Amino acid sequence: MQLDSSYNVYRPGTALKDPITNELLGYEAIHVGDGKLVQEGEPASLFLTAANREILRGDRIIGVDVVDADGAFYPRSPEQQVDGHVIYLYDAISQVGAYQIVAVNLGEKDGIEKGHVLAIDRAGGLATDPYAREDQTKVVTLPNDHTADAIVFRVFNNLSYLFILDANRPVRNGDIVSSRE
Numbered sequence: 001m002q003l004d005s006s007y008n009v010y011r012p013g014t015a016l017k018d019p020i021t022n023e024l025l026g027y028e029a030i031h032v033g034d035g036k037l038v039q040e041g042e043p044a045s046l047f048l049t050a051a052n053r054e055i056l057r058g059d060r061i062i063g064v065d066v067v068d069a070d071g072a073f074y075p076r077s078p079e080q081q082v083d084g085h086v087i088y089l090y091d092a093i094s095q096v097g098a099y100q101i102v103a104v105n106l107g108e109k110d111g112i113e114k115g116h117v118l119a120i121d122r123a124g125g126l127a128t129d130p131y132a133r134e135d136q137t138k139v140v141t142l143p144n145d146h147t148a149d150a151i152v153f154r155v156f157n158n159l160s161y162l163f164i165l166d167a168n169r170p171v172r173n174g175d176i177v178s179s180r181e
Helices: none
Strands: 006-017 024-039 045-051 060-063 083-089 101-104 117-122 126-128 139-141 145-155 160-167 176-178
Touching (some): 006 045, 006 083, 117 160
Antiparallel strands (some): 006 024, 083 101, 083 176, 101 160, 117 145, 117 176, 145 160
């Protein structure tokens, strides 16, 4: 810690889990404020320069993340087929739409990179066909319904954050995320 260094203040948030395996992928970090170190030592002193929410005991102080100077990335399809699920809606309760953020259970281990464009679909359900003949199955699987397109802007080993580019229906937790050909 050096005097005048910048820090962010975060609150531990929701545990992000894979909906299929229940594996813990990480935790949401809720940004609550910013500050500058004004006194070194144990304990050190931080002068708060901004606060988005009330800062509470237990919030974490982390050095400002140095962002890659080349923040540009180019939209493209992943090189291989990927399939995953929406696992978290950023700053929402039950659904999001265009220009909002979601987390998905796909990451570097799946070949995901910044700039990959992915499709989000609502899973097709099962329906009973009232007109099925006796020699046909009465239960049919409906196709997935395309909901939105999104671009990857932040990637970790097991999960990624996507910015929704367009949406013709609300995106929800559990929706299917895949590459399109």
